[in-house]
Amino acid sequence: MTLLVAPEISLYELAADSGQTPFVQVSPATFKSMVSNLIDLLIEQQTLAAVWSKMPRGQAWQTVLDRYCRLSDLPQAVYLLKNQREEIFDDSIQSFEQGDRNLANHPLITSISLAPESQLRREYFLLIWSEQFCCLLMAHRFKSPQATIEPPVLESGPEDSPDKKQSLSVLFSLDQAMIRQFLSQLNRELPLLDASRCEIRAPWEMLIDRVQPLPLDAKLMGRIFTKQIQRQEELWQRSTTYRKQAELASLLQRQNEELLTAIRLKDEFLNNVGQELRTPLTNMKTAITLLNSPNLKPPQKQRYMDLLVKECDRQSTLITSLLDLVNLDQRAEHTTIQSLQLSDVVPGVVSTYQPLAEEKGVKLAYIVPEGLPPVACLSMWLKQIVINLLHNAVKFTPKDGQVWVRAKQQGDYVQLEFRDTGIGIAPSEIPKIFDRFYRVRQAIEQETGGSGLGLTIVQQLLLHCGGSISVKSRIGEGSTFNVLLPIYQKPIEQEEI
Known part of the structure; x- marks a missing residue:
């Protein structure tokens, strides 16, 4: 089921005005890890919950929520908000469409399309409402290029790459009053079409009224915190691995370039050696040929003999210098x-x-x-x-x-x-x-x-x-x-x- 929403207020501004929880700047990878932590917590605790979600498009992001939706008897309801015209940051458009179809066709999911001019188009959030706990995780992508330039990268893997890190302003709250206010504002901005108003608002309001979250449990808070630490450690280990791989690739590239340069210089050296050795040999061969002339006079004969001696000395000097140069590096090492x-x-x-x-x-x-x-x-x-x-x-x-x-x-x-x-x-x-x-x-x-x-x-x-x-x-x-x-x-x- 797909409905149309045209909110006139930014939920980010609503949360920021409350002043109860500060926003922090994080990378898309960190935001995704926080979303995964909360979904993992729902699955591990077998929590029956209602979920409101607006995530970047793409199968990598949608799969996180899909893991919870596929569990039988756990989700009470899932409201999936999305922009009508989402930015595409992946070459594979098919992967977006496939990820959206997997969730849109799920019987427990209500898909809500936002108007193109919606102020929520730069906002992402995950809201969980259950008897055990309620929480809100919200991220805002600033409009100003000085704050953050682009939306989060969508596929798993590339979002962790250093050249694709864009900062998001993220808030995490467990305050029930603030979350109720957030839901109330989101509820007021639901479709203005009479046919669809009751269709979504009735079950929505019923869920909020019927399910009353318990006071915060210290053990639950500990689990949330521990999971986030574990996920951050995984991200750190992964980034360390990527960095080492990048350094190794750079080193291999430099070594390859040095090897190619050495091969080129060796080829040039051998070519020059051949040319240098050929010159005295040619002169000596010419002198020997002329010495065999029967009409050669003594002064001419002596001149050619001197030429032979000169070229032999030159050849000897060249060979000695070549051996000195070739053996220089080997001797220097020891x-x-x-x-x-x-x-x-x-x-x-x-x-x-x-x-x-x-x-x-x-x-x-x-x-x-x-x-x-x-x-x-x-x-x-x-x-x-x-x-x-x-x-x-x-x-x-x-x-x-x-x-x-x-x-x-x-x-x-x-x-x-x-x-x-x-x-x-x-x-x-x-x-x-x-x-x-x-x-x-x-x-x-x-x-x-x-x-x-x-x-x-x-x-x-x-x-x-x-x-x-x-x-x-x-x-x-x-x-x-x-x-x-x-x-x-x-x-x-x-x-x-």
């Missing part, structure tokens, strides 16, 4: 950072490059002050860093140029500066010089290119020991590479001992 003095490494490497610098007519000098604190690095790592940077500085500095290596403390780091008066690096190329196999244009034009991995290895070694490297350069004026090495800190265990 390596313990040590305390190291710059004076134990820098002078030895500089003296090794002195003959090469003198041969090129380049002045090479270093300054490592006494009293510098030790740095956190491995000796072989620091040696490799100094070799690679010093090698580049001498190689790209022309005759009568200068190369300096200076060390000084800078806060919690020791700065190692490599400065030269060489050919310099174009500003557009500076961001690329640490990329694998990258060689500056001037080096290619002057045929002084190496493996293209020296600076890459330097950067990786510094990352493993907590350091960094930066560069400043100008074409024709030279370059300055600044290396920052962290000062060694004793482990806490050693300090305590």
Whole structure:
């Protein structure tokens, strides 16, 4: 049976004006759990009750009340109020229609359709009237978007998701006088059609007059409170599980992205390796072919022999650098950072490059002050860093140029500066010089290119020991590479001992 109601007053305003029970802001999930608690209590206590209900549409909400209605000899009457045009927040319209049909066809349910302009369209409530107790649970969805933006989500599961939580203003009352006033106001706003007035009001008023709820029972109050605690714990556990699942999904997504990036970089690396290995092999093959020429003169033969030696050296350097780079991460995992003095490494490497610098007519000098604190690095790592940077500085500095290596403390780091008066690096190329196999244009034009991995290895070694490297350069004026090495800190265990 379906009737039409056009109330002119908001029941929320009526309850709020009473001032007896405060409203609290809760999520739709909490409101749904409170509804379920009260229905569970009716079922467990086998309570014969009359129920007035207005809930969001959808099978998830209607099933809660349907569990009580399906019990034989328990419900006295159920009045189901609903809006004529309900908001739809689920892709499955069929689920709404199915949920409504399940309740509308029940013999104990009177379905009351509200007018489209009804002020109850943003209100939901569950009112229970029985001899054991009476209670009112009411929720209001504010019209203002600042208070709550949307009505509750309707299906079980999505209503608990963080992105669909909308706040509701909820009231729970066990005050019989207030509940009577609520029912009286709702009764006055029933259909104005004469044919239907007595049809619903007579049994409604008879129920209220015949059934007189007993005074509040402390045990019953305890059950209501305990059930709500249990349900809140379930919601908390569920939200914790969802949060952990979301965190795990996010972690897996990040790991997947990192894996895809690693695969892409590996493919690029292998492609670059193939291209770098092909170049010297092609040059050597060309030189060997020309050496087999019967008309080759001695100067030409010597030139091709020198080319073979040069390309063999280049191939050897490239392979050695590749092995160093590939094995770097593996060695770093099983390596313990040590305390190291710059004076134990820098002078030895500089003296090794002195003959090469003198041969090129380049002045090479270093300054490592006494009293510098030790740095956190491995000796072989620091040696490799100094070799690679010093090698580049001498190689790209022309005759009568200068190369300096200076060390000084800078806060919690020791700065190692490599400065030269060489050919310099174009500003557009500076961001690329640490990329694998990258060689500056001037080096290619002057045929002084190496493996293209020296600076890459330097950067990786510094990352493993907590350091960094930066560069400043100008074409024709030279370059300055600044290396920052962290000062060694004793482990806490050693300090305590």
